[in-house]
Amino acid sequence: MPLLRDAVQFLNVVDANKGIIYKVANAYCRDKESRKDLVQEITLQLWLAFPKYDEQFMLTTWIYRIALNVSISFFRKQVSRDKINHPLTDEILTLMADGEQLDVDSDLIMLHEFIRQLKELDRALMLLYLEGRSQSEIADILGITASNVSTKVGRIKEQLRQKFTSLKS
Amino acid sequence: MQETELIELWRSYDRKLEENLILNRQNAAAITVIKIKSTVGSMAPMKIFLIIASTLWLFFLGVVLYRTHAYASPFFWYSIAIHAIIIAFVTGVYIYQVVLIYQTDLSEALFNTQRRLAQLKSSTLLIARLMFLHAPIWTTFSIQERMFENPVWMVVQIFVIVVFAVGALWLFFNIKYENRHKKWFRFIFHGNQWDPVIKSIEMLRELEQYKTSQYESVSASQITSDR
Numbered sequence: 001m002p003l004l005r006d007a008v009q010f011l012n013v014v015d016a017n018k019g020i021i022y023k024v025a026n027a028y029c030r031d032k033e034s035r036k037d038l039v040q041e042i043t044l045q046l047w048l049a050f051p052k053y054d055e056q057f058m059l060t061t062w063i064y065r066i067a068l069n070v071s072i073s074f075f076r077k078q079v080s081r082d083k084i085n086h087p088l089t090d091e092i093l094t095l096m097a098d099g100e101q102l103d104v105d106s107d108l109i110m111l112h113e114f115i116r117q118l119k120e121l122d123r124a125l126m127l128l129y130l131e132g133r134s135q136s137e138i139a140d141i142l143g144i145t146a147s148n149v150s151t152k153v154g155r156i157k158e159q160l161r162q163k164f165t166s167l168k169s
Numbered sequence: 170m171q172e173t174e175l176i177e178l179w180r181s182y183d184r185k186l187e188e189n190l191i192l193n194r195q196n197a198a199a200i201t202v203i204k205i206k207s208t209v210g211s212m213a214p215m216k217i218f219l220i221i222a223s224t225l226w227l228f229f230l231g232v233v234l235y236r237t238h239a240y241a242s243p244f245f246w247y248s249i250a251i252h253a254i255i256i257a258f259v260t261g262v263y264i265y266q267v268v269l270i271y272q273t274d275l276s277e278a279l280f281n282t283q284r285r286l287a288q289l290k291s292s293t294l295l296i297a298r299l300m301f302l303h304a305p306i307w308t309t310f311s312i313q314e315r316m317f318e319n320p321v322w323m324v325v326q327i328f329v330i331v332v333f334a335v336g337a338l339w340l341f342f343n344i345k346y347e348n349r350h351k352k353w354f355r356f357i358f359h360g361n362q363w364d365p366v367i368k369s370i371e372m373l374r375e376l377e378q379y380k381t382s383q384y385e386s387v388s389a390s391q392i393t394s395d396r
Contacts, residue, residue: 006201007198007201007202010201011192011194011197011198011201014192014197015192015194018190018192019183019186019187019190022186022190023186040200043197043200044200045275047200047201049274049275049276052276053276054276062276065275065276065277065278065279065282066275066276068279069275069276069277069279069282069283070275072279072283072372073282073283073286090193090196091193091196092192092193092196092197092200093190093191093192093193094190094191094193095186095189095190095191096188096189096190096191105178105181107178108178108181108182111175111178111179119375120372120375121279121280121283121372121375121376121379124279130175130176130179131179132176132179132180140278141278141279142278142279142280143277143278143279143280143281144280144379148379148382151382152379152382157172157175160175
């Protein structure tokens with residue numbers, strides 16, 4: 001398949017950040033088949049936006065913004081891409097081990113479950129926090145103030161702590 | 170669970186992903202060569218078509234109103250005038266939606282993009298409200314003055330107008346997010362077309378909550394700094 005020069009660069013970017021794409025898709029989509037579609041949609045939107053990437057932003061900020069925006073907006077509507085354009089390709093990201101096999105730790109299973117129970121925006125915030133992003137970077141990705149990030153993260157963490165405590169007791 | 174344990178738990182997941190996740194370059198490359206258009210952008214042509222169609226309709230109504238002003242029945246003339254005003258508002262909403270579509274950029278901050286998309290979807294509910302609002306004119310535009318010579322016919326006509334007017338006003342004021350769980354609401358607005366509209370209003374509420382807590386956190390930090 002002949003690739004455009006930018007395409008090679010794009011594939012390298014996707015390869016280097018595939019973990020971000022997978023984790024965001026996994027947080028918004030539990031079902032394996034739907035998650036595959038979501039990963040495709042995210043990759044597609046990244047490709048469409050790639051020529052306009054503004055280097056003043058960190059690459060990860062740009063990827064998180066698109067991945068989260070796609071996951072929340074398009075997937076919530078369950079618009080199937082093939083209705084709009086035409087069917088896309090097969091699986092873009094493959095897990096060598098089954099997804100469920102990765103969650104061997106019961107705490108990790110609970111954590112994933114808890115994240116999926118959060119509201120869509122809270123979920124984005126918690127995901128970025130767990131990813132170890134700084135408050136200013138989270139604020140930049142979400143478009144809110146750093147103090148708001150801090151307040152919200154504090155509240156969600158408290159909910160999380162209570163959930164873990166009640167489940168374990 | 171402590172904060173450090175939480176972060177460590179997530180890092181362990183990260184490491185497992187690192188070891189197990191593979192990019193299928195061939196499948197990903199296929200995305201870069203197919204002809205595609207953005208999902209948001211794909212909404213624009215239909216809206217533009219509706220703007221053109223309703224503008225042409227408004228032009229036609231304008232000509233009818235101008236030409237018939239001198240001799241038409243006032244019931245006909247005012248009914249068509251009200252219809253034209255409401256269609257003008259609806260066209261305005263479609264123009265607003267197209268502006269939002271073209272402003273939407275998925276690489277913008279999450280809250281900005283989500284607010285635009287939620288406003289875009291939720292404004293569809295306003296169109297539905299406006300369309301309900303002008304339902305009574307379909308009962309008035311064909312009234313002839315000679316109908317009032319027959320009292321029975323007049324009573325029936327007034328009854329129908331009042332029922333439609335009350336119904337339309339009631340729907341206009343009651344079609345709102347707070348009533349989304351009511352049976353009549355779910356009867357009118359259900360299915361794949363309307364569920365995203367309701368969800369988008371939920372999203373706007375969620376965004377508002379963030380805005381409120383932003384003010385709270387700013388005020389709290391101001392109080393702390395004042396001390």
